[in-house]
Amino acid sequence: MQPRAGGTVLTIGLLRVADRQFSDLRLKCREFKWNDGDLRCAGGTLKVGTPGVLPAGRAGDAAAVDFHYAAKRKLLELTLRDVPLASLVGAVPELAAWQPRGTVSGSLRLVGSHAEFDLVASGLAFANAEGSRAAEGVALRLTGSASEASGAWAWQVSVDWQGGEAFIQPWYLKGTGQTLVASGTVDVDELRIDKARFELPGIGTLDGRLRLDRRNGQLAALEVASDRWNAGPAFEQWVQPLLGETPRVRPLGTARFAFALDAAGPRSLDLDLDLSALDVGEGRLALADLRATVPWRSEGAGEARITSSGGHAGDLPLGAFAVPLAMEGWRFGFDRVELPVLDGRLLFENFAARREDGQWHWQLAGALYPLSMPLLTERLGLPRMEGLLSATIPRIQYEGGVLTLDGALVVSVFDGYLSAAGLKVIDPFGRAPRLVADIDARHLDLAMLTNTYSFGSITGYIDAEVRGLEMLGWQPQAFAARIETSPGDFGKRISQRAVQNISSLGGAGAGAAIQRSFLRFFETFGYDRIGLSCRLVGGVCEMGGLAETDGGYLMVKGGGLPALNVMGYNRRVGWDELVSRLRAIAAGNSRPVIE
Amino acid sequence: MRSAFAFLLLAFSALVMAQGNLEVNTPAISQVKSAMTSRHAQLAPHYASGALGLARDATVQVRDANAIPLAQRGAVQSAVAAENSDRATLYREIAKANGNPAWEADIRATFAQRWIDKAQPGWWVQNAQGAWVKK
Numbered sequence: 001m002q003p004r005a006g007g008t009v010l011t012i013g014l015l016r017v018a019d020r021q022f023s024d025l026r027l028k029c030r031e032f033k034w035n036d037g038d039l040r041c042a043g044g045t046l047k048v049g050t051p052g053v054l055p056a057g058r059a060g061d062a063a064a065v066d067f068h069y070a071a072k073r074k075l076l077e078l079t080l081r082d083v084p085l086a087s088l089v090g091a092v093p094e095l096a097a098w099q100p101r102g103t104v105s106g107s108l109r110l111v112g113s114h115a116e117f118d119l120v121a122s123g124l125a126f127a128n129a130e131g132s133r134a135a136e137g138v139a140l141r142l143t144g145s146a147s148e149a150s151g152a153w154a155w156q157v158s159v160d161w162q163g164g165e166a167f168i169q170p171w172y173l174k175g176t177g178q179t180l181v182a183s184g185t186v187d188v189d190e191l192r193i194d195k196a197r198f199e200l201p202g203i204g205t206l207d208g209r210l211r212l213d214r215r216n217g218q219l220a221a222l223e224v225a226s227d228r229w230n231a232g233p234a235f236e237q238w239v240q241p242l243l244g245e246t247p248r249v250r251p252l253g254t255a256r257f258a259f260a261l262d263a264a265g266p267r268s269l270d271l272d273l274d275l276s277a278l279d280v281g282e283g284r285l286a287l288a289d290l291r292a293t294v295p296w297r298s299e300g301a302g303e304a305r306i307t308s309s310g311g312h313a314g315d316l317p318l319g320a321f322a323v324p325l326a327m328e329g330w331r332f333g334f335d336r337v338e339l340p341v342l343d344g345r346l347l348f349e350n351f352a353a354r355r356e357d358g359q360w361h362w363q364l365a366g367a368l369y370p371l372s373m374p375l376l377t378e379r380l381g382l383p384r385m386e387g388l389l390s391a392t393i394p395r396i397q398y399e400g401g402v403l404t405l406d407g408a409l410v411v412s413v414f415d416g417y418l419s420a421a422g423l424k425v426i427d428p429f430g431r432a433p434r435l436v437a438d439i440d441a442r443h444l445d446l447a448m449l450t451n452t453y454s455f456g457s458i459t460g461y462i463d464a465e466v467r468g469l470e471m472l473g474w475q476p477q478a479f480a481a482r483i484e485t486s487p488g489d490f491g492k493r494i495s496q497r498a499v500q501n502i503s504s505l506g507g508a509g510a511g512a513a514i515q516r517s518f519l520r521f522f523e524t525f526g527y528d529r530i531g532l533s534c535r536l537v538g539g540v541c542e543m544g545g546l547a548e549t550d551g552g553y554l555m556v557k558g559g560g561l562p563a564l565n566v567m568g569y570n571r572r573v574g575w576d577e578l579v580s581r582l583r584a585i586a587a588g589n590s591r592p593v594i595e
Numbered sequence: 596m597r598s599a600f601a602f603l604l605l606a607f608s609a610l611v612m613a614q615g616n617l618e619v620n621t622p623a624i625s626q627v628k629s630a631m632t633s634r635h636a637q638l639a640p641h642y643a644s645g646a647l648g649l650a651r652d653a654t655v656q657v658r659d660a661n662a663i664p665l666a667q668r669g670a671v672q673s674a675v676a677a678e679n680s681d682r683a684t685l686y687r688e689i690a691k692a693n694g695n696p697a698w699e700a701d702i703r704a705t706f707a708q709r710w711i712d713k714a715q716p717g718w719w720v721q722n723a724q725g726a727w728v729k730k
Contacts, residue, residue, distance in 0.1 A: 131660025131668065167665040170672065241669045245677040431677060432627070432684045472688065475622035538692045539621040575622055 008032035010041070022091055027067060037071035047087075063087045076110040085124065101125040102138070113148035124164065131167075138164030138175060156183035170241040177201045190214055203237070204229035218263055225258035231275060247281030253290075269296040278311075287311035287318070294327075301328040315379045316341055330355040332362075342379065344371035344390070359400065366393040373413070373448075383455075386448040389413050403428045405437075416443035416461065432473045439466040443486050455585060456498030461486035462530065476575070482533040484546070493524045494556065494564075501585050502555055503566050505532070505543075505578070526560025532568075534578075541573045617705065619692040627681045627688070634681075637674050647675065648719035648727055653686065653707035654679045658719055658727055682706075 012025040030043030045062040063083040085100040106119035127134035144157035161175040182196035193210040208224040231251040253275030260267040273292040289309040295302040304325040319340025333352040353362035368391040394407030405423035423437040441464040469479040531546035545553035556566035646662035690699040711720040
């Protein structure tokens with residue numbers, strides 16, 4: 001110690017506090033009193049640093065402090081006044097990687113083995129090198145105390161976060177008066193939080209307990225329980241960031257949850273959801289009065305119940321439904337769930353799911369009870385189609401990221417049926433689901449399909465087959481498709497408008513030819529067969545028809561009176577162009593056409 | 596903004612490799628490209644700030660997350676993950692559409708060079724040694 005003009009300098013070569021060492025401490029005091037083991041320093045500056053170890057300019061920063069030490073009472077008091085956090089880097093080298101900024105004021109008091117602190121940080125900023133944890137402009141108050149007894153510290157702390165922002169990957173949080181009050185113990189083996197309460201303004205409160213094994217750094221036990229949280233802001237702030245670039249989910253209502261886990265994994269989850277509305281993807285899916293009660297235990301059985309009064313999926317209205325979900329550990333299932341869709345019902349049966357080795361496996365079967373096609377097409381904004389739509393869904397399995405249909409999905413439509421076999425969806429919940437299937441259609445009533453379409457009218461039946469259908473991101477990649485008049489004896493007439501539309505698909509010609517000939521006086525023509533094929537490769541449809549002809553292919557073979565052959569000439573049509581031609585036809589026909 | 600679109604257009608522009616056609620368009624490729632084009636507006640300012648860089652393996656990488664404002668950091672990281680997933684799909688599908696899935700690695704390498712060539716001055720790109728350099 002060296003008394004000097006204008007102050008006293010106290011140098012400490014090495015200070016040991018608990019298991020931490022501080023070297024080269026220099027305390028410079030404006031006023032210094034030392035009396036019978038009682039040491040007071042007012043208006044002091046403290047420098048801590050090990051030159052050559054820490055980055056230059058950090059270690060040397062000085063902290064403005066008042067200091068009081070009374071040896072007899074084992075009392076140590078330290079007051080910090082707007083101490084730059086950067087100056088603490090000298091004392092706590094681990095902080096260097098976080099590039100701390102901002103200031104801290106407050107007091108620390110140590111009496112025997114009892115410590116108290118009351119600190120206010122302002123303009124606090126830090127960032128780790130990866131940028132996965134960072135804060136800016138944070139204002140918070142940290143108070144607490146700790147007492148040591150036989151090697152263990154009992155502590156309690158409270159944090160009041162008044163302002164600023166933080167990013168803790170993947171969450172972004174703003175300080176709006178969140179508080180945390182927690183207490184527990186810590187010794188060499190274990191850190192315990194016996195009681196912790198978070199108050200999250202605008203969301204709710206969360207109570208928790210935790211035990212951390214300090215020897216291996218593993219979580220030994222964690223329990224949290226919320227009160228009735230405001231589901232909208234809670235989801236937006238805490239859940240949506242976990243989902244990445246996916247449609248936005250907006251719940252309106254409350255959610256209460258509790259879960260527990262230990263070193264072996266999750267033990268229990270209780271969820272109580274009471275939503276007046278749920279919106280997914282800005283109206284793509286909406287459900288009203290969605291309520292869920294989930295009492296899940298890792299060991300033991302329970303039943304979850306999920307109900308809704310309905311809503312809509314896209315443009316399709318959904319009716320009320322209830323899902324009674326049986327749960328036993330990582331096994332889930334239900335016997336039967338009915339979902340009213342429009343004027344029909346979608347039935348799900350024999351659902352069974354299980355999680356093994358971190359992977360989900362599930363299966364289900366189902367059926368679609370008749371939907372009226374006029375209603376369905378009206379809702380979907382399609383030209384009106386007649387008839388009913390129904391389907392049987394054999395067993396669907398999900399395993400190893402692949403959704404597989406066992407057997408054939410059969411859809412009854414247009415008085416005939418459509419069947420999809422070998423259907424597989426690879427990575428159905430990923431960014432680019434890939435679907436493969438073979439589709440067959442038999443005996444589709446063309447009158448139903450085309451009558452109210454502005455396509456023009458065709459009577460008769462067709463069969464269709466699509467082989468090697470492959471879709472990526474729900475866009476067709478490849479297939480070999482063929483449409484042909486069904487075998488059998490039935491009336492076959494095609495209207496002039498339909499002829500024009502068909503020929504526009506295969507390249508101009510027939511339509512114009514009709515206009516120029518006597519055939520324009522006929523509204524309909526007889527035909528023997530219609531046939532069209534498209535092999536999609538590399539975004540191009542290689543077109544064909546019933547037979548090859550000079551320079552083209554036959555799409556409609558005439559029959560009866562008056563008879564008319566329709567030829568196609570374009571062998572290769574870009575898929576995009578074909579789709580836009582079909583769209584143009586549909587759009588043209590959605591308006592009344594006066595011929 | 597215009598230059599950003601020009602970047603994408605140039606990157607996607609007709610270029611016929613010795614063996615394959617990089618410009619091949621299937622519906623799935625169009626869909627991926629359109630998702631990438633609309634995402635570009637979100638990523639472009641972060642290329643300019645140096646937070647994101649164009650890597651030599653034809654992906655986008657977060658070079659310096661701390662250069663992204665805290666409020667956007669999570670969303671930008673999700674967008675980068677989605678972008679790289681779309682890019683992987685693009686390279687794979689172009690190889691498949693050329694009838695030769697084994698070309699995927701070559702197509703990726705060609706794209707990597709093309710992204711880097713078309714990057715605007717001031718953007719960060721990864722050189723052949725793996726070091727980040729400012730264009």
